[in-house]
Amino acid sequence: MASTIEPGPSSNVARLAAEYLGSSPEEVSIERLTGDASTRTYFRARASGASVIIALYGSPFDETERASARLERLESNNPSARLTFANDPCAHIEVTRLFLEAGLPVPPVVSVSGIDGVILIEDVGDTRLQDWLPQHSEAEAADAYHHALELVVQIQDATEPAIRADSICSHLAFDEAKLRWELGFFFANYFNKFLRAKLDPTTANAVQQDFKALCSELAARPRVLSHRDYHARNLMMHSGKMFIIDHQDARMGTAAYDVASLLGDPYTALDPRTANWMVEHFIELKSRSKQSIDDVSAFRVELELMMVQRMLKAIGTYASQAAAGNPVYIPYIEPALDRAMAAMRKLDRFDVTRKLLEETRDSR
Numbered sequence: 001m002a003s004t005i006e007p008g009p010s011s012n013v014a015r016l017a018a019e020y021l022g023s024s025p026e027e028v029s030i031e032r033l034t035g036d037a038s039t040r041t042y043f044r045a046r047a048s049g050a051s052v053i054i055a056l057y058g059s060p061f062d063e064t065e066r067a068s069a070r071l072e073r074l075e076s077n078n079p080s081a082r083l084t085f086a087n088d089p090c091a092h093i094e095v096t097r098l099f100l101e102a103g104l105p106v107p108p109v110v111s112v113s114g115i116d117g118v119i120l121i122e123d124v125g126d127t128r129l130q131d132w133l134p135q136h137s138e139a140e141a142a143d144a145y146h147h148a149l150e151l152v153v154q155i156q157d158a159t160e161p162a163i164r165a166d167s168i169c170s171h172l173a174f175d176e177a178k179l180r181w182e183l184g185f186f187f188a189n190y191f192n193k194f195l196r197a198k199l200d201p202t203t204a205n206a207v208q209q210d211f212k213a214l215c216s217e218l219a220a221r222p223r224v225l226s227h228r229d230y231h232a233r234n235l236m237m238h239s240g241k242m243f244i245i246d247h248q249d250a251r252m253g254t255a256a257y258d259v260a261s262l263l264g265d266p267y268t269a270l271d272p273r274t275a276n277w278m279v280e281h282f283i284e285l286k287s288r289s290k291q292s293i294d295d296v297s298a299f300r301v302e303l304e305l306m307m308v309q310r311m312l313k314a315i316g317t318y319a320s321q322a323a324a325g326n327p328v329y330i331p332y333i334e335p336a337l338d339r340a341m342a343a344m345r346k347l348d349r350f351d352v353t354r355k356l357l358e359e360t361r362d363s364r
Contacts, residue, residue: 012116013054014045020111020120023047030054040087044123052110053121057089063114067091067168082172083181089119091168092248098167099250102158104151105243124243130232130267142274145262147242148235149282152258155250156224157290162250169225172251176219179309183211186316194319194333195360206352214309214350218254221302224291226253231265255286255293260306264339266314266332272342279303304343308350311340337361 011025018025033042033053043054061070067090074081092109099106111120129148133141162169187207191197199207227234228249236243259282263275270278279300286293293299315336318329337357344354 012113013043013056013118016111016113016116016118016120017045017052017054018047020052021045021047021050051123053107053123055089055092055119055121057087057117057119060117061089061114063090063093063112065090067094068166068171071168071171083178085172086249088168088248089114089117092119094168095248095250098158098162098165098169099155099244099247102154102161104154104158105241106247107243107245124236124245125238127237128233129235129237129242132237133232133268142277144237144242145270145274145278146281148230148262149259149278150285151242151244152227152230152262152282153285153289153291155227155258156255156286159225159252159291162225169250170252172249173223174218174226174228174251174253174257176215179215179218180211182313182316183215183309185320186312187211189316189319189323190312190333191360193323197360199356203352203356207356210350210353214305218302218305218309221254221256223252224255226251226257227261228253228257230258230261232262232267254302254306255291255299256303256306257310260303260310264307264311264336264343266311266335266339269335301347304347307343308340308347311336311343315340334361 014025014028014030017030018028021028028045028047030043030045033044041056043056045052045054067088070088070090071082071085074085089112093112096106096109100108107122107124109119110122112118129144133144136144191199227244227247228251229246230244234244234246236245259279263270263278283293283296283299315333318333318336321329341354341357344350
């Protein structure tokens with residue numbers, strides 16, 4: 001998972017890591033970690049049998065500034081900045097604090113140097129749920145998914161605290177504009193860049209009408225706090241415990257958002273019957289939570305709608321990475337397509353988009 005680099009991200013960063021690890025900079029070894037599609041660069045620093053993760057951002061930042069203030073400054077120059085606001089170091093610090101106060105298992109921020117553009121994070125190892133599952137029994141896997149859904153409920157129960165704290169989470173949402181932006185990203189990267197498909201105007205317009213209907217319906221649903229990228233690569237198994245990572249972009253979304261991300265996850269091979277059991281488990285958990293589901297039938301529809309949007313958004317990311325010369329995510333396009341089209345069939349809606357996906361997949 002890692003390859004050694006020398007001498008490290010920077011001398012200042014090495015000194016910061018050494019101070020935390022209780023060693024001299026000369027005793028600290030630093031290796032670069034292979035991350036997912038992110039603008040941050042991650043490293044692991046080791047010394048004297050201990051380790052810490054370094055999240056290196058591209059530029060200095062003021063660690064005392066609220067993330068919402070940073071967002072406002074960006075919006076003053078670019079009104080659409082809210083649509084792409086992500087990977088913000090101040091948001092990482094702020095959301096980590098919120099999640100920890102809610103009792104959620106996220107790696108604490110242990111040190112910050114804004115002038116160096118760096119955050120040090122507690123190390124929770126390299127074992128992702130994706131890697132852990134094949135090494136364990138079906139019963140153990142089911143227990144892991146049950147726990148992962150319990151954590152989703154716990155995230156959603158932190159909705160009111162996030163609002164009271166005026167957290168950056170409460171300023172961002174999967175509203176209609178954000179959902180449509182993500183599907184526009186999918187359209188441009190999958191059809192135009194990855195497939196190089198030339199769609200006739202009638203078909204393209206019909207697909208956009210499907211997108212409009214999908215996003216309008218989802219945007220009208222009640223919102224709760226969501227992780228927003230809750231899948232088997234962002235759940236770490238370490239010392240007998242599950243940890244949540246990549247949580248800094250949490251925002252308000254439907255109750256089904258993180259459930260669709262987890263159960264539709266292209267990184268795992270969760271069969272439909274098991275996924276259905278997990279949905280029932282989640283509904284039962286929600287009946288005892290602070291943010292209960294008022295209409296279970298409406299939630300089931302919401303989950304299928306969210307599955308369509310979430311899987312198409314994921315395909316857009318995979319296709320974008322492929323177009324940029326990174327083929328790592330190409331194998332996950334097919335399962336994401338399968339899950340999106342299965343949800344469309346279950347809903348008996350979005351026929352134009354579904355048929356187009358089927359036709360273009362067969363022509364690849």
